[in-house]
Amino acid sequence: xxxxxxxxxxxxxxxARLWADADTYAFDPTGSGPIYTIDTPPPTxxxxxxxxxxxxxxxxxxxxxxxxxxxxxVLYPMGFDDNGLPTERFVEKTIKRKATEMDRAEFLAxxxxxxxxxxxxxxxxxxxxxxxxxxxxRYSTLSPEAQRTSQxxxxxxxxxGRAYDQVAPTxxxxxxxxxxxxxxxxxxxxxxxxxxxxxxxxxxxxLPIATTRPELLPACVAIFVHPQxxxxxxxxxxxxxxxxAAFSQQVLIEVPILADExxxxxxxxxxxxxxxxxxxxxxxxxxxxxxxxxxxIDRAGRMTALAGPLAGLPTAAARKLVLQNxxxxxxxxxxxxxxxxxxxxxxxxxxxxxxxTRQWFIRVLDQKERLIEIGRQIRWNPEYxxxxxxxxxxxxxxxxxxxxxxxxxxxxPAWTCRACGELLLAxxxxxxxDPRQTSPGRACRxxxxxxxxxxxxxxxWATSSCxxxxxxxxxxxxxWFRQHFPASLRPQGHDIIRTWAFYTIVKAxxxxxxxxxxxxxxxxxxxxxxxxxxSKSKGNGSLDPQAVIEQExxxxxxxxxxxxxxxxxxxxxxxxxxxGRRLVTKLWNACRFAExxxxxxxxxxxxxxxxxxxxxxxxxxSRLAQTITFATREFEQGDYAxxxxxxxxxxxxxxxxxxxxxxxxxxxxxEGDERRAAQWTLYHALLGVLKLLAPYLPFITEELYLGLFQxxxxxxxxxxxxxxxxxxxxxNPEAEQTGKLLLEILRSVRRQKAELGxxxxxxxxxxxxxxxxAGLPILQAACxxxxxxxxxxxxxxxxxxxxxxxxxxxxxxxLALPQSA
Numbered sequence: 001x002x003x004x005x006x007x008x009x010x011x012x013x014x015x016a017r018l019w020a021d022a023d024t025y026a027f028d029p030t031g032s033g034p035i036y037t038i039d040t041p042p043p044t045x046x047x048x049x050x051x052x053x054x055x056x057x058x059x060x061x062x063x064x065x066x067x068x069x070x071x072x073x074v075l076y077p078m079g080f081d082d083n084g085l086p087t088e089r090f091v092e093k094t095i096k097r098k099a100t101e102m103d104r105a106e107f108l109a110x111x112x113x114x115x116x117x118x119x120x121x122x123x124x125x126x127x128x129x130x131x132x133x134x135x136x137x138r139y140s141t142l143s144p145e146a147q148r149t150s151q152x153x154x155x156x157x158x159x160x161g162r163a164y165d166q167v168a169p170t171x172x173x174x175x176x177x178x179x180x181x182x183x184x185x186x187x188x189x190x191x192x193x194x195x196x197x198x199x200x201x202x203x204x205x206x207l208p209i210a211t212t213r214p215e216l217l218p219a220c221v222a223i224f225v226h227p228q229x230x231x232x233x234x235x236x237x238x239x240x241x242x243x244x245a246a247f248s249q250q251v252l253i254e255v256p257i258l259a260d261e262x263x264x265x266x267x268x269x270x271x272x273x274x275x276x277x278x279x280x281x282x283x284x285x286x287x288x289x290x291x292x293x294x295x296x297i298d299r300a301g302r303m304t305a306l307a308g309p310l311a312g313l314p315t316a317a318a319r320k321l322v323l324q325n326x327x328x329x330x331x332x333x334x335x336x337x338x339x340x341x342x343x344x345x346x347x348x349x350x351x352x353x354x355x356x357t358r359q360w361f362i363r364v365l366d367q368k369e370r371l372i373e374i375g376r377q378i379r380w381n382p383e384y385x386x387x388x389x390x391x392x393x394x395x396x397x398x399x400x401x402x403x404x405x406x407x408x409x410x411x412x413p414a415w416t417c418r419a420c421g422e423l424l425l426a427x428x429x430x431x432x433x434d435p436r437q438t439s440p441g442r443a444c445r446x447x448x449x450x451x452x453x454x455x456x457x458x459x460x461w462a463t464s465s466c467x468x469x470x471x472x473x474x475x476x477x478x479x480w481f482r483q484h485f486p487a488s489l490r491p492q493g494h495d496i497i498r499t500w501a502f503y504t505i506v507k508a509x510x511x512x513x514x515x516x517x518x519x520x521x522x523x524x525x526x527x528x529x530x531x532x533x534x535s536k537s538k539g540n541g542s543l544d545p546q547a548v549i550e551q552e553x554x555x556x557x558x559x560x561x562x563x564x565x566x567x568x569x570x571x572x573x574x575x576x577x578x579x580g581r582r583l584v585t586k587l588w589n590a591c592r593f594a595e596x597x598x599x600x601x602x603x604x605x606x607x608x609x610x611x612x613x614x615x616x617x618x619x620x621x622s623r624l625a626q627t628i629t630f631a632t633r634e635f636e637q638g639d640y641a642x643x644x645x646x647x648x649x650x651x652x653x654x655x656x657x658x659x660x661x662x663x664x665x666x667x668x669x670x671e672g673d674e675r676r677a678a679q680w681t682l683y684h685a686l687l688g689v690l691k692l693l694a695p696y697l698p699f700i701t702e703e704l705y706l707g708l709f710q711x712x713x714x715x716x717x718x719x720x721x722x723x724x725x726x727x728x729x730x731x732n733p734e735a736e737q738t739g740k741l742l743l744e745i746l747r748s749v750r751r752q753k754a755e756l757g758x759x760x761x762x763x764x765x766x767x768x769x770x771x772x773x774a775g776l777p778i779l780q781a782a783c784x785x786x787x788x789x790x791x792x793x794x795x796x797x798x799x800x801x802x803x804x805x806x807x808x809x810x811x812x813x814x815l816a817l818p819q820s821a
Contacts, residue, residue, distance in 0.1 A: 612673025
């Protein structure tokens with residue numbers, strides 16, 4: 001017996017424990033159904049999970065639940081991304097000590113302890129949110145299995161000539177003191193001082209140069225002009241100089257004047273200094289024109305000895321002093337503040353530098369066409385997001401830099417022979433291995449046994465890009481791998497198309513010559529009240545998901561999270577949460593009403609249309625069939641929001657507002673074919689609604705299923721029950737037209753009652769309905785339902801004279817009130 005009220009604070013934790021104890025969501029490796037594998041995004045261990053995580057992970061979960069109910073064997077694992085810079089910074093912040101201030105082993109031990117604690121906390125919240133993850137397949141990117149996969153990937157790529165090391169200009173974060181990849185650089189527009197100053201020409205004239213970075217003057221190696229710029233054509237091949245004793249090792253900086261088509265003649269003075277390095281254009285000029293290398297900025301973002309008196313200063317302080325000296329020399333011609341776009345590290349917001357360092361790279365620039373081609377083999381949801389991927393690939397300028405000068409991460413499994421300089425790779429049977437602590441265990445080909453270990457660690461994306469290989473047991477189980485690769489679905493945020501999606505496609509292309517998934521579903525962002533992305537790094541996740549769940553229920557939070565289509569951002573909405581709560585309450589009340597009416601339901605006849613069905617029953621059944629068909633199609637296409645909207649419309653309007661009102665009198669009867677027809681219809685409609693809403697509202701639907709419907713439907717859980725289907729004999733276009741006629745009568749009667757000041761349940765003496773000849777038998781068959789819902793003592797049907805007109809246009813409704821009224 002269902003209690004009067006649904007108490008979610010009791011029910012939700014109890015059901016979560018029930019599912020955990022019963023292993024309800026366990027993947028069945030020996031079953032016979034088709035396999036559906038989800039390459040779940042591993043959340044980064046860099047702080048608490050926030051509302052944005054609940055938003056995106058719920059969207060994945062509704063797809064997993066739908067596919068499971070459709071009879072597919074769903075492998076829904078969960079990983080945690082716990083290696084790399086974000087986790088390292090999280091640990092430093094938590095223990096209030098820098099990694100550089102500690103012994104490496106001590107720091108890594110702290111990392112391991114904190115990541116384990118945090119991941120357990122993550123799992124607890126995600127279970128409370130009711131993600132239907134199979135937690136038996138939980139993994140972390142720092143686990144031995146993940147490290148082994150990542151190191152084996154590197155070895156294979158190196159042996160295939162795809163991974164290489166090189167001393168070259170690299171994007172560098174001075175704050176994090178590590179190289180970063182192009183994908184980790186964001187653009188930021190800031191007001192910046194744009195200074196035009198004067199270089200001196202051999203003939204005593206001045207050459208105006210405009211720059212936002214005067215502190216790079218010590219690294220100036222050339223001045224470039226456009227080859228078609230007639231203002232400077234006579235200067236090509238000559239040189240320019242500037243007095244520099246105040247900010248350089250040199251008393252005088254003198255550089256050649258060269259031509260290059262990359263110069264924009266309309267920007268500034270049209271003459272540009274090339275410094276090694278201020279931006280990617282400087283890098284290109286340096287390579288193309290074989291210019292000297294002068295490094296004015298070090299790895300900590302301070303000026304080098306090349307800056308003479310300014311050595312050791314931060315770049316911002318050096319910039320002020322250089323400008324001050326130029327002004328004292330009278331060399332500043334003009335200054336203005338402009339909106340200038342600079343590259344910053346996405347993790348910390350620090351402006352990036354271009355430094356010459358030794359790094360490891362994976363070649364991607366020579367594979368742009370193949371990467372675009374393989375991207376087109378994947379179904380993108382929404383489809384327009386594929387263009388973002390293709391634009392990223394087309395505009396790549398750098399190979400993928402995978403090395404980081406940090407502590408926490410997967411080590412490169414390699415050593416360099418100190419005798420001959422040859423690189424020695426670890427053997428696969430020795431993986432995972434940390435060369436910083438373990439020797440190779442064999443001599444170099446030259447016979448030497450003295451090795452220099454690789455000290456860098458891999459970028460976190462180098463490991464998380466292996467997630468389909470990790471969950472597919474790429475190294476160890478070929479049969480399992482064939483079952484789960486490519487994965488059926490990759491869900492992820494649209495902001496990491498250029499990183500996680502792109503890098504995973506790169507690895508799948510190189511290792512398997514195939515796309516890593518059949519479909520990629522992009523989620524938008526849960527936004528703060530200021531309509532900005534909620535993220536751990538921004539610290540704007542003020543809403544505690546656990547608190548929201550305890551106050552509003554997990555079902556209500558999930559309702560908000562599935563209110564928009566894939567790819568769309570949406571702010572956290574208390575109004576949507578409240579609507580979800582109302583839906584939960586309405587489901588409970590509808591099932592409580594049905595409970596006493598279904599107690600004597602004939603279980604043996606549930607699969608056969610009963611006799612005694614009235615037009616009202618046939619109408620609802622056809623609407624239910626249409627709703628099931630629509631929701632199933634939208635789910636298969638990945639539009640869970642459209643599917644839910646249609647199911648809700650059916651439940652609130654067709655079932656509750658109209659059908660239940662129409663058939664109440666039949667349900668209250670003791671017996672009869674008409675009562676049994678209403679019972680049968682109500683059973684299928686309510687059970688169908690619960691199953692259709694089960695992916696969104698797992699707790700309330702399970703509570704109602706176990707408390708009422710399990711006795712007839714028979715599944716251990718609604719979440720392992722069969723997805724509803726619509727038998728062909730349910731679909732009845734004529735019945736749906738009938739329904740429109742009945743609902744129009746109902747609306748008209750309600751409207752007229754309101755105009756007369758009579759309550760909806762007020763009694764009518766009689767109801768006079770004029771209709772066409774075709775509608776007459778329909779209404780006569782539904783007379784008992786109409787009489788019940790309108791509270792009319794008698795109903796009179798009159799045939800309209802125009803028998804060829806459309807039924808609704810012929811309809812006329814007249815009310816007669818009781819004499820006492």
